[in-house]
Amino acid sequence: MGLPRTRQEIVRLLRCHGDMTVRELAAALGLTPMSIRLHLNRLQREGLVTARLERQPVGRPHHRYRLTAAADALFPTNHCALADSLLTALRQQGGPDQVARLCQEALTALAAPYLVQTDRPLTERVQALVRCLQHLGFLLEVQETPADLRLRALNCPFTVVAEHHPELCQAEQALVTQALGAEIDGLTVERPEHRLHGDPCCTYRIRGPAPVPAPA
Structure with a gap:
């Protein structure tokens, strides 16, 4: 304990x-x-x-x-095993598209209380995204350079499930892109490092026509 x-x-x-x-x-x-x-x-x-x-x-x-x-x-819990089992059953019955849709909807619902509207200033959207990921269980390291902003997730609260259901990782990246309102500001969101590909952590690289502000 x-x-x-x-x-x-x-x-x-x-x-x-x-x-x-x-x-x-x-x-x-x-x-x-x-x-x-x-x-x-x-x-x-x-x-x-x-x-x-x-x-x-x-x-x-x-x-x-x-x-x-x-x-x-x-106290001990088995949430990851339960989530893994549920997604496996959904994959068998509805296919990978159903798994992808459920992962997207679930992450969106979990993130909703912490995000701001995409018409807010970019600085506020970045701050809200960082708070959101922290509330979801990510330990983040923020790196700001003249060329980009990088969010390094030093851990992943979804690793056990994502190893069997990569749709969860795809939903996570989609959430980051949508939360930033990437299309509004012409931002590019990439993941050059990915834990499931053998990298030590997941890193989101965010670039735009103008420097992307780091959260205060």
Whole structure:
């Protein structure tokens, strides 16, 4: 999980029981309530735990603690295998065109909240594209030269799926091109480096009649 052992145990108990009080956690782990509160405070600051006040018929109210949705990331998932299996089934039933269409629609939907209209200044479109790719899980390195702007993706959140379904990579490049409004400004978007072709990373090279501005 990447958490200290005691906090791992707290998270495990909350996952198993739904919600618990400080006293219940302390009894389960053989620790003092003060120690449990310190760990819970840290988990709350990290956005992994939330609390609600529960009033009792008799006595003082107490807090019950539960995991937030963000804590789901602490547990193993199999999203990539599921996505791979779904696209494989779609390919078998509908062919590669169906896979390409679904990849394009899915990426467009994921990106929509972060992009701006293509009638906005190019600087804003570039900034929005970088934010969008970062939200999708890319670790980006931006390189600006007099000749072009390069976006180097040092990782790829889709590698496991894209290895079997290259349509996902094609949809990604189409998204970059559309998000920039390449046709409006006469931009050329190329991918001279591609992880699936053996390169260390994917790089988008963006060129235009005028220098392409790097995001602030």
